[in-house]
């Protein structure tokens with residue numbers, strides 16, 4: 001009887017721990033590594049699309065699948081979710097993210113949304129067999145440039 005109560009109490013404690021931890025910050029190094037993975041997946045699909053559309057690799061049959069994966073990876077929920085925790089000056093994991101991300105959050109989030117919209121257009125065009133030129137990537141690539149250079153969200 002007492003044993004059962006203890007189990008019950010332990011389960012309640014566990015449940016409250018899990019529900020509060022969902023709102024707690026992650027360890028800085030863990031969230032930095034996580035967001036770099038989120039970015040790398042966008043970078044990987046972008047690199048594949050560029051290589052195919054520039055004719056460097058003969059993989060036209062894979063174009064639509066890459067475009068779909070690009071659109072899935074460039075989801076604004078993933079980007080803003082990966083960056084919402086301010087890690088400025090924290091952790092020892094190498095990062096190129098600048099403090100401006102968090103002081104200028106609304107524009108950062110809006111740029112992520114613009115990338116998502118541009119990536120969706122690319123994916124839709126590819127699904128119809130209409131992704132044929134590198135120039136069609138430019139509206140999406142412009143958003144990489146906004147965050148990485150123009151807006152100063154990255155130190156290189």
Ligand code: HEC
Nearest residue numbers: 036039040042043046095096097111112115143144147153
């Ligand atoms: C909303 C802003 C934003 C957009 C849009 C954006 N990036 Fe990034 N990206 C960042 C920031 C900030 C970092 C630095 C992350 C860090 O070092 O912690 C980064 C880092 C990266 C990295 C390096 C990841 C690593 O391993 O360190 C790659 C690759 C990358 N981005 C690719 C892209 C590509 C390709 C696009 C466009 C298709 C893009 N990003 C669009 C903000 C953005």
